[in-house]
Amino acid sequence: MRISAAQRTENENRIRAAMDRLLRGEIPPGGKCDIKTLASEAAVDRTAFYGTRPYSHLRVEFERRLRSLQDAGEIPDPREAQIARLKAENAKLKERLTQSEQTITELTDFRTQALARLASQHEEIVRLRDAARTSRVSRFPAPRTTVNGTCS
Structure with missing residues (x-):
């Protein structure tokens, strides 16, 4: 028409x-x-x-x-604006989640290393204490002093 x-x-x-x-x-x-x-x-x-x-x-x-x-x-379009805003927010939250997971992994590794070091140090202290108790190290007698303060 x-x-x-x-x-x-x-x-x-x-x-x-x-x-x-x-x-x-x-x-x-x-x-x-x-x-x-x-x-x-x-x-x-x-x-x-x-x-x-x-x-x-x-x-x-x-x-x-x-x-x-x-x-x-x-x-x-308000709906399109809301969708764009939510997508940006979602991307930002995903980035924060990734950073948080990375931080948690790093802190977990640090904790594991710290506990291993503490355990190793504890074993060394226990070993040294046992060695000190069972050692046959004799001590020298204290030096004798005379009347005028000289050693004899």
């Missing part, structure tokens, strides 16, 4: 208005910032945005504007 130039202009105006609303973040309930929602908001058949159809240039413009917003760090 052919449409008149006036109808086409009116449709383009509705599409541009809907495009602006979607890119500002005014997403209808159950919708997204995509061509399907754009078509339903502008009351235009979605197929009119593809191929050589009359509004394909508006689809290209919409996708370009959406991409430029995303490149600038703005996400007009």
